Every structure is written in structure tokens, then in C-alpha cells.
Amino acid sequence: MNNLPFSRLKELAKLFLKLGIIGFGGPVAHIAMMEDEVVKRRQWLTREHFLDLLGATNLIPGPNSTEMAIHVGYIYAGWLGLIVSGVCFILPAVIITGVFAWIYVNYGTLPQVAPLLYGIKPAVLAIIISALWGLAKKALKTRQLLLIALAVVILTLFGKLNEVIALLLGGLLGMLWLCRGNQSNFVIAALITGTVINTSVTTLSVPLWQLGWFFLKVGSVLFGSGYVLVAFLQGGLVQEYGWLTQQQLLDAIAIGQFTPGPLLSTATFIGYIIAGVPGSIVATLGIFLPSFFFVAALNPLIPRLRASAWTRAFLDAVNASAVALMVVTTIQLGIATLILAQVPYVDFLSLAIALFSTILALRFRINAAWLILGSALIGYGALFLGYLP
Structure with a gap:
């Protein structure tokens, strides 16, 4: 039982790091990828539950695809899952964008x-x-x-x-x-x-x-x-x-x-x-x-x-x-x-x-x-x- 939360956090980290790296195409594409992974492949959620979460993201401010990642993490692994899934989905984009920012500041005017x-x-x-x-x-x-x-x-x-x-x-x-x-x-x-x-x-x-x-x-x-x-x-x-x-x-x-x-x-x-x-x-x-x-x-x-x-x-x-x-x-x-x-x-x-x-x-x-x-x-x-x- 003690290993269950850690194994779930590890699964969330691997999944959302992957989605963060390959997630081109905007929030609609991101959500489609998540649905394929968490509903069809892993069966962590039913399609009905996934759609309920998708509807919920429209009721609160913030980026829909990021909030869907946070919702899935929260339901699958609690508070730590909420943090791990959200951070792992955001982190690749932040790192890549930061590198581009450095290049832009140093070479963008050439x-x-x-x-x-x-x-x-x-x-x-x-x-x-x-x-x-x-x-x-x-x-x-x-x-x-x-x-x-x-x-x-x-x-x-x-x-x-x-x-x-x-x-x-x-x-x-x-x-x-x-x-x-x-x-x-x-x-x-x-x-x-x-x-x-x-x-x-x-x-x-x-x-x-x-x-x-x-x-x-x-x-x-x-x-x-x-x-x-x-x-x-x-x-x-x-x-x-x-x-x-x-x-x-x-x-x-x-x-x-x-x-x-x-x-x-x-x-x-x-x-x-x-x-x-x-x-x-x-x-x-x-x-x-x-x-x-x-x-x-x-x-x-x-x-x-x-x-x-x-x-x-x-x-x-x-x-x-x-x-x-x-x-x-x-x-x-x-x-x-x-x-x-x-x-x-x-x-x-x-x-x-x-x-x-x-x-x-x-x-x-x-x-x-x-x-x-x-x-x-x-x-x-x-x-x-x-x-x-």
C-alpha cells in the first residue's frame, strides 16, 4: 500500500512530461491527447468522468489543458498528484521557452x-x-x-x-x-x-x-x-x-x-x-x-x-x-x-x-x-x- 502513491506519482510524471514535450497544436490537441491516454489507454477515468472534468475547466479561470492535467492528477493521486501532473505538463514548455528567450535576448537583434x-x-x-x-x-x-x-x-x-x-x-x-x-x-x-x-x-x-x-x-x-x-x-x-x-x-x-x-x-x-x-x-x-x-x-x-x-x-x-x-x-x-x-x-x-x-x-x-x-x-x-x- 505504501508504494501505491509513489507508483501513481511516477506514472503521472512520465505521462505528463511526455505530453508536455509532444503537446503541439494548442489546448484542443492537448485535451485530445489526454483523453486518449487516461481514458482509452490507461482507463484511469471513464469517458463520462473525463467530460465532466472538461466541463468544469470552463467554470474557472486558467488554461484549460493545464487544468485538465491538474484535475487528472488530483483524482488519480490526491494533492501530490495535483502538483506532479501540473508541474510535469508545464515544465518542458517553460524550459524550452526559457532557452529560446536567452537566444532571443542575445541574438534576436542580429x-x-x-x-x-x-x-x-x-x-x-x-x-x-x-x-x-x-x-x-x-x-x-x-x-x-x-x-x-x-x-x-x-x-x-x-x-x-x-x-x-x-x-x-x-x-x-x-x-x-x-x-x-x-x-x-x-x-x-x-x-x-x-x-x-x-x-x-x-x-x-x-x-x-x-x-x-x-x-x-x-x-x-x-x-x-x-x-x-x-x-x-x-x-x-x-x-x-x-x-x-x-x-x-x-x-x-x-x-x-x-x-x-x-x-x-x-x-x-x-x-x-x-x-x-x-x-x-x-x-x-x-x-x-x-x-x-x-x-x-x-x-x-x-x-x-x-x-x-x-x-x-x-x-x-x-x-x-x-x-x-x-x-x-x-x-x-x-x-x-x-x-x-x-x-x-x-x-x-x-x-x-x-x-x-x-x-x-x-x-x-x-x-x-x-x-x-x-x-x-x-x-x-x-x-x-x-x-x-
Whole structure:
């Protein structure tokens, strides 16, 4: 009996290290791999139980595939299993991303690397558009949710509302509107809240505690796909704090796409760029820690939450708001990637890469890693042909 927990922890470690290493393709691919391993091959869970856990991950913030790994570990081997499965699934992506961050900081500005990054940026834009399309079809299920998303787009794009506040505000307004069916309450609340909330902060220094606090906040409110992270990074690190440039953000997203495991390992890359090794550690802990606590604390409450009409309405509206934030970010990244400061004002090669990559992602479901690699090669080809703006 004493060996049983250790043997289970060893099994969890081997499985989730493997999935962390080969886990390309985003959360949907990760979850499909987990289902194959823990339901079909190992039979640790029934398919019904696995689907219950999958539904539960949509009720709490955090990356879905990482939380599924944590759920499986918790059920199979208790508290230690929760920690082992989550850490082993995250660790390969964090290590690989950290190595890329070191290479990027030391060699990323060299001319030999610039063409590669030139090709990658429009592919990243295409990957985000592809993810946005899939999420929008699921999240904007009703006219009310579409209107909530439009309101969040307007408040974020023109009202400069903080992304965290916009996400929570959309959820609260949706909960009131969808449950009570009163459109006037929604409009009045939106006007009042949009007027009163002002969360701008200006700073020139990057204290570690502030960097960690930023990623902890994001990890605590990040509903839905890891791609929603891009909206928070754009609004917080690029626009609000100015710790990151637009190009660095695009490069960070590209590295997150090119490496296996959860997309949130992008935080490791960004933390290293901003504050070196301590920054990468603080950012990684901040973004992932909330998932462990949410899974452990809310697991017993899941049946009650799923049964509540108010909670369902809140989560539906939060997902719609998350899509709205992604729309705003996609517009901003598109302008930064495709628009030139001089004639002809449009980078036609980048536009062609973005359009072709979008078609490959949406129509043929080509893995994001292949899109990134192919676009990087196009960037090098453009260098040899003498075309680089």
C-alpha cells in the first residue's frame, strides 16, 4: 500500500512530461491527447468522468489543458498528484521557452535573425485569427452575447478600459442581463461603469513584485483559450506599462506557438526579456499558480456551479468578452504587422503570408508550429531576393 502513491506519482510524471514535450497544436490537441491516454489507454477515468472534468475547466479561470492535467492528477493521486501532473505538463514548455528567450535576448537583434522574425509575425497574426474564429463561433451563441462583446470592444478600443476590468465587467453585465432579460439595466450599468472606472498606471521601473502581480492577476481572470492572454499582454505590458514593444510581443507569441505545451509559457519568455532569469521565474509562477489553487479549491463546488443559471450566464458573458478582447488585439497587431509608415503603406508580402496562413489554419487545420516554420523560411527567402521593408 505504501508504494501505491509513489507508483501513481511516477506514472503521472512520465505521462505528463511526455505530453508536455509532444503537446503541439494548442489546448484542443492537448485535451485530445489526454483523453486518449487516461481514458482509452490507461482507463484511469471513464469517458463520462473525463467530460465532466472538461466541463468544469470552463467554470474557472486558467488554461484549460493545464487544468485538465491538474484535475487528472488530483483524482488519480490526491494533492501530490495535483502538483506532479501540473508541474510535469508545464515544465518542458517553460524550459524550452526559457532557452529560446536567452537566444532571443542575445541574438534576436542580429540581421541573420531579423528575416526569420519578419516572416513569423504575419503567421502569428493568422494563428490568432484562426483561434478567434473558432472561439467566436462557440462564445457568441446569442444576440445578447454578441452585443456584450461589441460593448466590450468599444469600451476597450475607444474608452481605453483595462482588459481585466473589461472581462469582469462583461461577465457581470451579462449575468444581470441574461438572467433578468432587462436590456435597460445592461445599458445603464455599462454607461455608469464605463464612466467611473479608470485604471491607468504609468511607471518606468519594473520591480519583480509588480511583474509577478501582473501575471498573477492575468492568471486569475484568464477564462477560455490561452490566446486571450495576448489581449492582456497587449493592453498591460505594451500599452499601459510600456515594458514590452509591439515587436517583442509578436515574437513572444511566435515562440509560444513554436514550442509544445501550454501557450501561457509565453510568460516565461516575456519575464526573461523584461527582468532576466528572476523575471522569467516570477512571471511563470504568477501565470500558472492560480490554476492549481482554483482546481483544488473549487472542485467540490463544481456540481453546484454548473447547476446555477447565474453562473452559466456569467461564464457565457465572460467568454463573449474574452472574444471581444481578442478582436481588439487582433486589430492592433494587424496594424503593427501589415501597415508601413511610407508608400505603399501596406506590406504586401506580410499580407500574403497572413492570408495564406489563415487559409491553411482554418481550411486545412495545419498545425501552428508548421505555419511558424514555413513563414520563417519565407522570411529568409525574402532576404535573398532582396525584399525586406
